[in-house]
Structure formats: C-alpha cells, structure tokens
Amino acid sequence: MEExxxxxxxxxxxxxxxxxxxxxxxxxxxxxxxxxxVVEVVQALDExxxxxxxxxxxAACSFLKSAPGLEFNFLSDICGFDRxxxxxxxxxxNYHLFSTTKHHRVRLKVLLDExxxxxxxxxxxxxxxxxxxxxxxxxxxxxxxGHPDLRRILLPDDWQGHALRKDFPLRxxxxxxxx
Amino acid sequence: MSTAVNIPSQFEIVDQPLDTQMTISMGPQHPSTxxxxxxxxxxxxxxxxxxxxDIGYLHTGMEKLFEYRKYQQGIVITDRMDYLNPLGNNxxxxxxxxxxxxLEIPERAQTIRVLFCELQRIASHLVWLGTHALDIGAMxxxxxxxxxxxxxxxLIEAASGGRLTPSYFRIGGLMMDVPAGxxxxxxxxxxxxxxxxxxxxxxxxxxxxxxxxxxxxxxxSAEDAIDWGLSGPCLRGCGVNVDVRRTNPYxxxxxxxxxxxxxxxxDVWARYMVRMREMAESHKIVTQALSRLKPGSVKADAPKIVxxxxxxxxxxxxxxIHHFLIVAEGFDVPAGEVYHPIExxxxxxGVYIKSIGGPKPARVHxxxxxxxxLSALPHIAxxxxxxxxxxxxxxxxxxxxxxxx
Numbered sequence: 372m373e374e375x376x377x378x379x380x381x382x383x384x385x386x387x388x389x390x391x392x393x394x395x396x397x398x399x400x401x402x403x404x405x406x407x408x409v410v411e412v413v414q415a416l417d418e419x420x421x422x423x424x425x426x427x428x429x430a431a432c433s434f435l436k437s438a439p440g441l442e443f444n445f446l447s448d449i450c451g452f453d454r455x456x457x458x459x460x461x462x463x464x465n466y467h468l469f470s471t472t473k474h475h476r477v478r479l480k481v482l483l484d485e486x487x488x489x490x491x492x493x494x495x496x497x498x499x500x501x502x503x504x505x506x507x508x509x510x511x512x513x514x515x516x517g518h519p520d521l522r523r524i525l526l527p528d529d530w531q532g533h534a535l536r537k538d539f540p541l542r543x544x545x546x547x548x549x550x
Numbered sequence: 551m552s553t554a555v556n557i558p559s560q561f562e563i564v565d566q567p568l569d570t571q572m573t574i575s576m577g578p579q580h581p582s583t584x585x586x587x588x589x590x591x592x593x594x595x596x597x598x599x600x601x602x603x604d605i606g607y608l609h610t611g612m613e614k615l616f617e618y619r620k621y622q623q624g625i626v627i628t629d630r631m632d633y634l635n636p637l638g639n640n641x642x643x644x645x646x647x648x649x650x651x652x653l654e655i656p657e658r659a660q661t662i663r664v665l666f667c668e669l670q671r672i673a674s675h676l677v678w679l680g681t682h683a684l685d686i687g688a689m690x691x692x693x694x695x696x697x698x699x700x701x702x703x704x705l706i707e708a709a710s711g712g713r714l715t716p717s718y719f720r721i722g723g724l725m726m727d728v729p730a731g732x733x734x735x736x737x738x739x740x741x742x743x744x745x746x747x748x749x750x751x752x753x754x755x756x757x758x759x760x761x762x763x764x765x766x767x768x769x770x771s772a773e774d775a776i777d778w779g780l781s782g783p784c785l786r787g788c789g790v791n792v793d794v795r796r797t798n799p800y801x802x803x804x805x806x807x808x809x810x811x812x813x814x815x816x817d818v819w820a821r822y823m824v825r826m827r828e829m830a831e832s833h834k835i836v837t838q839a840l841s842r843l844k845p846g847s848v849k850a851d852a853p854k855i856v857x858x859x860x861x862x863x864x865x866x867x868x869x870x871i872h873h874f875l876i877v878a879e880g881f882d883v884p885a886g887e888v889y890h891p892i893e894x895x896x897x898x899x900g901v902y903i904k905s906i907g908g909p910k911p912a913r914v915h916x917x918x919x920x921x922x923x924l925s926a927l928p929h930i931a932x933x934x935x936x937x938x939x940x941x942x943x944x945x946x947x948x949x950x951x952x953x954x955x
Contacts, residue, residue, distance in 0.1 A: 523606075526609060541615070
C-alpha cells in the first residue's frame with residue numbers, strides 16, 4: 372500500500388522553515404530599518420511570515436507601506452487565531468499585505484498573551500483595517516488600542532464571550548434571546 | 551393614551567427648526583440592500599451626511615464550524631458563503647488545502663475548474679446586472695439576465711447535480727468528470743451569449759436614465775480605493791490594474807489569453823462597465839478552456855486523500871480501505887499556514903487556513919471581498935443623495951452570506 376502512494380512521504384513530513392533558501396527581501400529590509408522589528412522569519416509553502424513584536428506593528432506596517440521597492444500599499448486581510456487556553460502566547464493576529472504595484476505578498480504576525488490581549492491599531496496606516504480589527508475583536512477579544520470605533524460587528528452588542536476562542540463551545544453557552 | 555415605546559436614542563427625531571438632520575434606518579428588509587444589510591443613514595434633506603452599515607444578521611458561525619469538520623466536509627460550507635459564486639469559494643478553499651498538502655492537480659481538472667469558475671463569474675455578474683438595474687428602475691433587464699443565468703446553472707447542474715450549492719471541486723481534483731455531451735452544451739451557450747451581451751448593452755448602456763443615475767455617482771479615487779481595500783471590479787473601476795488571475799496566477803490562469811478591463815471614471819458607471827466587459831472576457835476564457843480540454847484524469851494521484859473510483863472499490867482491497875479511512879477518519883494535513891487568494895466575481899477572495907496537523911483545520915478564515923468592499927460604503931456614500939445609495943450598494947455587488955459568514 373505504501374509503495375503505491377507517491378505522496379506517502381510528502382504530507383507526513385512536517386514543513387520546516389527553509390533554512391537554505393535566500394532570505395526574504397521584505398524581512399531583510401525590515402531588519403535593516405530596525406533590528407527589533409523582526410523576531411523571527413518563517414518561509415514555508417512559498418509564503419513569508421514575519422513575526423513582529425506587538426509594540427512595533429503599526430510602525431512596521433507604516434514602513435512597509437511606503438518603503439521603495441516594497442510598497443505594500445494594500446492590506447488584504449487581518450485575522451486572528453487562538454492557539455488554545457493552555458498556550459502561553461495564546462493569540463495570533465495575522466496581517467496579510469499585498470502590493471498593487473509589485474504584486475508580492477507577506478504575512479506579519481503578532482503574538483499576544485491571554486491576560487493582555489492588546490495590540491496597537493493599524494487603522495492609521497490603512498483605513499480598511501477598521502472592519503478587520505472589529506471582526507477580530509468580536510470573535511477573539513483581541514483589543515486594538517487606538518481603534519476609532521471598536522464595537523462588535525458580526526455578533527450582537529450584548530453577546531457574552533468571543534465565539535472563535537477555542538474554549539467557546541460550538542453551540543454557545545445558552546440559546547441567545549433578544550430579551 | 552400613548553404607550554411607552556422604548557426608542558433607541560439615535561432614532562429620536564430632534565425637533566430643531568434650523569437643524570434638518572434626520573436619522574433613518576434603511577433595511578434589513580429593504581429590497582435594495584441585497585439581503586439583510588441595515589444602513590443607519592443620517593440625512594440632511596435628501597443628502598447623506600453619514601452612512602453606517604450594520605451587519606451580522608446572517609451570521610451563522612461558519613468559521614467556527616470549519617474547526618469541527620474534516621477538511622473535505624468544509625467544502626459544502628464554502629458553497630453557502632457567497633452563494634452567487636459558490637464554485638469560486640470551492641476553488642479558493644480546495645486550493646488552499648492542496649497547497650498545504652502540496653498536491654499536484656491534473657491538467658484536465660485545472661482546465662475544468664477554470665471553465666466553471668468563469669461560467670460562474672458570468673452567472674454572478676448576471677445576478678448583479680439584473681438586480682442593479684432593478685434597483686435603479688429598469689425592470690426588464692432582470693428577466694433577460696436571469697434567462698441567461700439559467701443556462702449556466704443548467705450546465706453546473708449537469709456536471710455536479712447542484713445548482714446553487716454544487717461542491718463540485720474537491721481536494722485533489724473534481725467530484726467527477728463532466729458528463730457526455732457537456733462540451734456541446736457549453737458550446738451552445740458560448741454561441742448564444744455574445745448576442746445576450748449585445749441585448750444588455752441595448753437595454754442598459756444606451757439608456758439615458760441609467761446613464762444619468764450612474765455617471766458621476768459614488769466617486770472613490772484610486773488612492774482611497776486601495777486604502778479602503780477595495781478589490782475586483784470596484785478597484786478596476788478606479789483605474790487600478792490588479793487582478794489576482796494576473797498578479798498571482800493560480801490553476802493555470804497564466805496560460806490563458808484575456809484582457810483585464812480597466813475603467814478610469816471611479817464611479818458607479820465605471821464599475822458597471824468593468825463588469826460588462828468582464829463577462830465578455832470570461833466568455834473568451836471559457837472558449838479557450840473548452841479547446842484545451844484533453845482527455846485525462848480529473849483526480850490527483852493520491853489514494854490517501856482522494857476518494858477512489860467506485861469500480862476500483864469493488865475490485866481492489868486497498869481502494870476500499872482508503873475509502874473507509876478517508877470517510878471515517880479523514881486525512882492528516884501537515885502543520886502549516888497558507889493564505890490563498892483568488893479572483894472571485896466580487897474581488898479578492900482569500901482563504902487563510904492554519905493547520906496543526908490532524909484531519910481538521912485549526913482555523914479557517916475567509917477574506918470576503920463583499921465584506922471589505924462594503925466597509926468603504928460610509929466613505930463612498932457621504933454627500934450623495936439617498937436615492938443614489940441604492941445605486942452605490944448595487945455597484946459594490948455585495949452578498950450578505952459572505953459578509954456575515
């Protein structure tokens with residue numbers, strides 16, 4: 372059975388960061404601009420992920436948006452991820468950047484603790500971040516400091532809890548009523 | 551005699567003779583809000599001072615549901631997001647999973663995927679055209695557009711058995727090959743469609759009322775459009791040449807010869823023209839895809855991921871074992887994360903999947919183009935007339951199933 376499957380080895384092997392590959396020019400430029408902005412660079416599956424300390428995320432985004440040669444002027448998406456309540460750094464916030472002129476993409480990642488889920492807003496860099504950050508706040512409870520209008524967006528204003536956290540049950544705690 | 555009614559403070563009409571501002575609630579039952587969108591409009595006379603979209607009426611927790619389903623079970627959830635472009639959603643999701651699995655898809659499957667995605671794009675644009683014209687007051691177009699859409703839905707039904715929720719693309723290829731005589735039916739549609747586009751232009755583009763209602767309405771500059779994250783026809787209507795099929799080609803789109811329509815006027819009319827021209831380009835791509843269709847397999851050679859043929863299950867024991875394992879336990883996807891963008895009918899549809907191993911994803915997130923395009927509405931609608939708000943919503947081409955998820 373094993374011999375017949377050409378993919379038997381490929382999917383099982385964990386995807387390691389490609390150490391031998393040329394480093395991403397985006398990460399190099401970020402690091403050259405400010406040593407502290409880059410914690411870790413992961414290159415896997417043709418995608419670059421740069422882990423940025425949360426204090427510097429707005430400054431790093433602002434730099435990437437205007438840096439000549441990079442020009443990440445388009446924020447595709449912001450989405451959260453909950454690693455589970457048992458993890459030290461429980462929340463991830465992913466920023467997917469795109470350049471409408473250079474046509475390249477990069478992912479910035481911020482890691483947050485459960486008892487301090489605050490991250491500076493990037494609405495000052497791209498106005499489209501407004502609704503993405505509201506969605507992440509609504510579903511994960513990540514608080515974006517400095518956001519102009521941080522309200523729930525998909526769930527009702529009086530909803531209890533944050534639905535996409537891993538410890539939130541699939542069917543909720545109790546049926547929601549408008550009372 | 552009046553009973554005490556608890557009116558939220560924002561709806562109280564302030565009686566000030568010099569202040570003519572009024573707040574009204576438009577939707578969620580308003581027919582021109584395309585579903586269950588509610589707008590809170592602050593009006594000064596007929597002019598919109600502030601428009602605040604209120605969404606979430608259709609929120610069903612789809613992203614949560616993904617985490618409790620196996621990868622292959624997630625495909626049917628994607629159908630129900632942007633229900634006018636289900637095959638586009640299928641494609642974005644299965645391609646993201648295939649990227650995690652590093653699966654190679656056979657050429658025939660890729661070609662059929664392109665063919666159906668472009669047919670679906672035409673179908674989605676036809677619904678937009680019909681409802682957009684209906685919102686503005688031209689009722690006839692709706693029937694012409696739906697007549698053509700019916701032909702496409704029949705083609706999708708012939709291949710997948712479903713009309714609105716086909717789930718035709720599977721991880722590793724297609725559900726099954728297209729039926730006998732399918733090429734002939736597509737060809738017939740392709741022969742008829744240019745005449746239909748001509749009819750639409752006669753009905754709508756030359757209509758003076760439609761021109762007056764759309765030209766110069768809903769202006770957004772190219773810089774603002776990029777800043778607000780607009781994508782798809784809305785962005786190309788502002789003169790920005792970005793199409794994911796060109797900038798980040800997927801599913802062999804780089805081998806097709808087509809033009810990316812660009813308009814410079816930045817208004818409702820420009821977005822209208824972009825979509826009209828896109829339908830003609832999609833027609834071109836379907837024609838090419840049809841001529842590229844060579845016999846071959848439509849499923850990747852990965853027995854642990856792709857379900858075996860029914861015939862093989864009856865004769866080969868390992869096929870039966872694989873079938874059982876895939877259905878009962880699913881397949882392991884290696885740990886990793888991907889963001890896979892495609893050009894859906896409404897703009898950049900991005901799927902973010904995070905896997906920590908195992909048969910279920912740890913996180914699936916959809917970057918819906920409608921969600922982002924709608925977020926720019928307060929910016930676009932400010933200073934416009936209230937009657938033009940329906941034209942602007944129509945030009946953004948939103949689907950609430952994708953916004954609320």
